[in-house]
Amino acid sequence: MNASQMQALMPILMLSLTAVVLMIQASIKRDQKLAWIISAVGFVCALWATAYARNFTQPVTILLQVDSWSLFFSALILFAALVTLVLSRQSFSPEGERKEEYYLLLVLSVLGAVVLIQSSHMVTLLLGMELMGVALYAMIAFPEKGLLPLEAAIKYLVLSACASVILLFGFALLYAATGQLSYAGLGEQATIAYLSNPLLVMAGTAMVISGIAFKLSVVPFHMWTPDVYQGAPTPVTGFLATVSKGAVFVALTRLYMDAQLYQYPPLITALSIVAIASMLIGNLLALRQEDIKRLLAYSSIAHFGYLLVVLIALTGSGMASDAVTFYLAAYILTSLAAFTVIARVAGEDPKKTQLGAFEGLFWRDRIQATALTVAMLSFAGIPLTAGFMAKFYVISLSIQGSYWFLLSALIIGSAIAIYYYLRIIFSMSKASVGDGIVDGQKQDYSANLTALLLTAMILILGSWPQPFIAFAGGL
Amino acid sequence: MLMINLILILLVGGIAALISQRFGDHIPRKVALAVVVFDLLYLLFALTAMPELETLQAPLPSDPQSWLMHYSAEWIPAFGIRIELAVDGLSLLMVLLTLILGAVAVSASWTDVQVRRGFFEANLLWTLAGVLGVFMAMDLFLFFLFWEVMLIPMYFMIAIWGHENRAYAAMKFFIFTQVSGLLMLVSILALVAVYQSNTGIWTFSYFDLLNTQMAEQTAFWLMLGFFVAFVVKLPGFPFHTWLPDAHTQAPTAGSVILAGVLLKTGAYGLIRFAVPLFPQASMEFAPIALWLGAAGVVYGAVLAFGQTDFKRLIAYSSVSHMGFVLLGVYAWNALALQGAVMQMVAHGFSTAALFMIAGSLQERLHTRDMREMGGLWQNMPRMGAVAMFFVVASLGLPGLGNFVAEFLVLLGLFQTDRWLTVIAALGLITGAAYSLLLMQRSFQGEPDKTRQLADFNSREMLTMAVMMIALIGLGLYPQPVLDIAAPVVESLLRFSTTVTGGPL
Numbered sequence A: 001m002n003a004s005q006m007q008a009l010m011p012i013l014m015l016s017l018t019a020v021v022l023m024i025q026a027s028i029k030r031d032q033k034l035a036w037i038i039s040a041v042g043f044v045c046a047l048w049a050t051a052y053a054r055n056f057t058q059p060v061t062i063l064l065q066v067d068s069w070s071l072f073f074s075a076l077i078l079f080a081a082l083v084t085l086v087l088s089r090q091s092f093s094p095e096g097e098r099k100e101e102y103y104l105l106l107v108l109s110v111l112g113a114v115v116l117i118q119s120s121h122m123v124t125l126l127l128g129m130e131l132m133g134v135a136l137y138a139m140i141a142f143p144e145k146g147l148l149p150l151e152a153a154i155k156y157l158v159l160s161a162c163a164s165v166i167l168l169f170g171f172a173l174l175y176a177a178t179g180q181l182s183y184a185g186l187g188e189q190a191t192i193a194y195l196s197n198p199l200l201v202m203a204g205t206a207m208v209i210s211g212i213a214f215k216l217s218v219v220p221f222h223m224w225t226p227d228v229y230q231g232a233p234t235p236v237t238g239f240l241a242t243v244s245k246g247a248v249f250v251a252l253t254r255l256y257m258d259a260q261l262y263q264y265p266p267l268i269t270a271l272s273i274v275a276i277a278s279m280l281i282g283n284l285l286a287l288r289q290e291d292i293k294r295l296l297a298y299s300s301i302a303h304f305g306y307l308l309v310v311l312i313a314l315t316g317s318g319m320a321s322d323a324v325t326f327y328l329a330a331y332i333l334t335s336l337a338a339f340t341v342i343a344r345v346a347g348e349d350p351k352k353t354q355l356g357a358f359e360g361l362f363w364r365d366r367i368q369a370t371a372l373t374v375a376m377l378s379f380a381g382i383p384l385t386a387g388f389m390a391k392f393y394v395i396s397l398s399i400q401g402s403y404w405f406l407l408s409a410l411i412i413g414s415a416i417a418i419y420y421y422l423r424i425i426f427s428m429s430k431a432s433v434g435d436g437i438v439d440g441q442k443q444d445y446s447a448n449l450t451a452l453l454l455t456a457m458i459l460i461l462g463s464w465p466q467p468f469i470a471f472a473g474g475l
Numbered sequence B: 001m002l003m004i005n006l007i008l009i010l011l012v013g014g015i016a017a018l019i020s021q022r023f024g025d026h027i028p029r030k031v032a033l034a035v036v037v038f039d040l041l042y043l044l045f046a047l048t049a050m051p052e053l054e055t056l057q058a059p060l061p062s063d064p065q066s067w068l069m070h071y072s073a074e075w076i077p078a079f080g081i082r083i084e085l086a087v088d089g090l091s092l093l094m095v096l097l098t099l100i101l102g103a104v105a106v107s108a109s110w111t112d113v114q115v116r117r118g119f120f121e122a123n124l125l126w127t128l129a130g131v132l133g134v135f136m137a138m139d140l141f142l143f144f145l146f147w148e149v150m151l152i153p154m155y156f157m158i159a160i161w162g163h164e165n166r167a168y169a170a171m172k173f174f175i176f177t178q179v180s181g182l183l184m185l186v187s188i189l190a191l192v193a194v195y196q197s198n199t200g201i202w203t204f205s206y207f208d209l210l211n212t213q214m215a216e217q218t219a220f221w222l223m224l225g226f227f228v229a230f231v232v233k234l235p236g237f238p239f240h241t242w243l244p245d246a247h248t249q250a251p252t253a254g255s256v257i258l259a260g261v262l263l264k265t266g267a268y269g270l271i272r273f274a275v276p277l278f279p280q281a282s283m284e285f286a287p288i289a290l291w292l293g294a295a296g297v298v299y300g301a302v303l304a305f306g307q308t309d310f311k312r313l314i315a316y317s318s319v320s321h322m323g324f325v326l327l328g329v330y331a332w333n334a335l336a337l338q339g340a341v342m343q344m345v346a347h348g349f350s351t352a353a354l355f356m357i358a359g360s361l362q363e364r365l366h367t368r369d370m371r372e373m374g375g376l377w378q379n380m381p382r383m384g385a386v387a388m389f390f391v392v393a394s395l396g397l398p399g400l401g402n403f404v405a406e407f408l409v410l411l412g413l414f415q416t417d418r419w420l421t422v423i424a425a426l427g428l429i430t431g432a433a434y435s436l437l438l439m440q441r442s443f444q445g446e447p448d449k450t451r452q453l454a455d456f457n458s459r460e461m462l463t464m465a466v467m468m469i470a471l472i473g474l475g476l477y478p479q480p481v482l483d484i485a486a487p488v489v490e491s492l493l494r495f496s497t498t499v500t501g502g503p504l
Helices: A003-008 A010-028 A032-056 A068-091 A100-118 A122-140 A147-178 A183-196 A198-216 A225-231 A234-258 A265-286 A292-315 A319-346 A366-380 A386-400 A404-429 A445-463 A466-473 B002-023 B027-048 B089-108 B117-136 B140-149 B151-161 B166-199 B216-233 B242-249 B252-277 B279-305 B310-331 B334-365 B381-394 B401-416 B418-443 B458-476 B479-500
Strands: A058-060 A064-066 B069-076 B081-087
Touching (some): A003 A058, A032 A068, A032 A100, A064 A100, A068 A100, A100 A234, A122 A147, A147 A183, A147 A225, A183 A234, A225 A234, A225 A292, A265 A404, A292 A386, A292 A404, A366 A386, A366 A445, A386 A445, A386 B166, A404 B151, B002 B069, B002 B081, B002 B117, B027 B089, B081 B117, B081 B140, B089 B252, B089 B334, B117 B140, B117 B151, B140 B166, B151 B166, B151 B252, B216 B279, B252 B279, B252 B334, B279 B310, B334 B381, B334 B458, B381 B458, B401 B418, B401 B458
16 A cells, blocks of 8 residues: 555545544543544544545555545535534533443444445445444434334344345355456456356345345335434434435445446346335325424435436436436435434424424524425425436436336326425424414524525525536536 | 516515514515515616517517517526526516516505515515516526426415415415426426437527427427426316315415416416427317317306305306416417417406405405305495406406407407307306306395495505506507517417418
8 A cells, every 4th residue: 555545545544533532532531522522623624635535536455446426425424424413412412421432433433434435345335334334323222211212223233234144145146156346346257147147146236235225225125214213313313314325325326337237137127116116105105204204214215216216327328427426415415404403493302303393483493494494395306406406317317318117206206295395394384382482492503503504505506506517527 | 687687676575575574564565565566667667768669570489689688698507508588578468467466466465464474575576586587587497497486485375374274275286386397397308308319409498499300209298298287387177176275275465476477377388388399299289278278168167156155266267267268379370379368468457356355355254155245235335346347357348358358269269160169158158157146146135234344445446446447458458468469479370380381
């Protein structure tokens, strides 16, 4: 390894350093505020490092691929982590309780996500995914009180472990067929192996993709999502929805492209079925939810269905990789905005995540209500929001590639989705009992600032997307 | 820049109205009125400075320079999306109608809206801004943007200030329009993709896309996407079911905007986009569209006859009247198109006025049920006379605007399809029946002596006078409106004839 490779690894190194510093700090002086500051500084440094590493893009050994595309997503993930950190300060602030470990877990999980994004080899894929996942189990179960977080964590742990086993078995099958574990090597050898033994290659890929699909919670691997979303502390739910799912999708895209999985028609068919099922079932199940976190869980299933459409269309046109970039960015920003508001309004009270608790929010807390409205409109794909431009990409791609079945599922799904997004907006506009009275919670400037910042980003991305499109095109 | 300013004034005015509530509960409505009137005067002043208006030439649909006004600026060059606005006679009429009815709507909200007035007036102004955008946008992406975005403030107007069943009505309104809009988006993107594969250029400009060459089958499906979106908004049979709910539940000002202006965006879209972009496919589809139009005329009238809710009756009468627009557009000859344009304007005024009367009744009686009314003329003679005027206008009394419109449509339609004309003319008879029934049940009959009701005050009379003058003007001397619309109609007809090689 030479110096320039180390420079390319700066973001990962920065995050590792932060983790080490946090551990040392815990052994010297246990202090929650200090731990928070160290993590924040660490994330900011890592964010800077992603910009720094752009001058040194290269494959770092066979395991990691540092290029501007993965660096952009690392930066996006780090931004999401920073937002999570800001939200966590509210949820995990009670003085006198020892919560420093939470920040360590957060940093480790982000480290796993960044490794996952930059992976170009099955080993780093698994390593990143496990590092991210194991830290997440603990983060989900972190509130000591209540059964819901515990249930969520156990559910996620057991099912995740199963998924990892399937993923590993898939690796083994692919290795048996091709003798390769790096994406690029797999791409070369799998085509040859496919001719002699198609079943083995297909079984291997199917298992790998199933393992990944579990983390993305697309149908039929979606059962865990609503319970985990509901049970986890709100900032952690936001983290799971953005960082974890986003990083896994980037890794899937990388694998799909580098290992040239688009060559195999059976796989495309299977992915199409998964995408269609996710769009329809995700949206249908979201209809009757009364808990906003469960509702967003089902809506995220549908959104990853839309994203799979982009993946399927990836070979069709040069616009497609921009589409992944744009859609993921829009999805992550919108989800962050939504969870920021939920964290602020509901706190950690499970009763307050019911839709009823949002009644009259417009008249109680204008900033938070506006942010949630914009987020819902963005999810629904209404113009002037980032979500619309994202949907614009998906529809354009499926028209250009003539994927009419996917397109009709997308339209039916979006049509259903409008109903439940509007329900949230409507309940906020209702007049409630506490109308006109600002509730007892003290003004939280950091939450308001975060909500405003994210809202502005969603609107700018939707109304003036040209700079970002140009930037994404250059990645 | 004039066109952008028109929209910006309303957008900024909305924010001003929102903020002005801090200075007093009655300030927002004054701000809103000032903004709309200022916008209208600004447009009229700019028009007098424009020499073209006297010598309106037939604008070529495909040449933006021949239009009355044209503005274009880069927006998202990656996809060839531009901020392109243009106005010809048709757009101009619609813009004027929007601004006049906008002022009427502010007046309708004067005492009707009691809570959160600042936010209400803001939503009203933002809806108007969106509608102006729809009537002026010539970039299909921009058009779609305005088309969708204007829904949101309208949704809020129904959902927050609506009547007892507002949640259902607002949701239905939004979903119907949004889903049909999604189909239109697919059509737009597919049209652009076809153009791109023909020429290699990304563009959303109306002027470029007009002459896109494509397979017959493709053209038909794309046309259908546009058609459904516009007919839902119009609303045409069988996509009209959202309308009675939305109209009935909306606050008065919302109903005025909805019936007076929003429905016209659908008609405008048919004339501007659906037919010219796909002339061949539209020609083949015309018989079906005509039957839908005739069905709407009769079905709307029959349903209106059976209503007991004052607002619901007017809502169904809108379905019937908008059927004439559909007939006029798809008969596609000069007379019928002129009639359709005339109907858009005249119906805007007559229905807006009727909804205002319905709103005033609800404000005074706290019911819209006609079975609980009766003899109101005795209680409120001024309101009774005004209502009589607009009811006969709506049933098509000669001498008022609606008569001219329906007569022209039927005359034009007669050249295309005689039997359909006979069926559509039935709508006139049923129209007379339900209109007079409305009058009888609510204003005539045995008065309730115990009622103490305030008659129309001077503000309400002034608002009504504006619309009365407009309708009488349209009825007795329709030539100015016909003159403004004529060049557009002629050029559209000429354009579609050159493309299809024959009349539609």
